[in-house]
Amino acid sequence: MTSENYKFITDRGLPIGWLFVKGSDDDNSKAAMELLSTNAHITKNKMSLVWMDGSVYPEMAQRVGLSGSSFPSFSVEKPPTENHPFSSEGTSLPDVIDFIKSFL
Numbered sequence: 001m002t003s004e005n006y007k008f009i010t011d012r013g014l015p016i017g018w019l020f021v022k023g024s025d026d027d028n029s030k031a032a033m034e035l036l037s038t039n040a041h042i043t044k045n046k047m048s049l050v051w052m053d054g055s056v057y058p059e060m061a062q063r064v065g066l067s068g069s070s071f072p073s074f075s076v077e078k079p080p081t082e083n084h085p086f087s088s089e090g091t092s093l094p095d096v097i098d099f100i101k102s103f104l
Contacts, residue, residue, distance in 0.1 A: 020054030022071035
């Protein structure tokens, strides 16, 4: 997500799947970004998937119901004000895909 495409994505009116990572060089963050990238086809025209560096923008993570201090983390925002944070405790990355599918 960049400042250039933020308005386009939010104006689409689709749910937004927010992935917050700890920099793009962190191994766990890389795995999470790869997982979303390889499964993005299931959300086509149904949900926007985006990622942000949560260590740079923790307030954005907090805005969608996440702590803003633990990464990677994921939340689905259903405009205008519904947030559904994914609880990663005791789960694996593939569980995120099932979580995403529950909103499609």
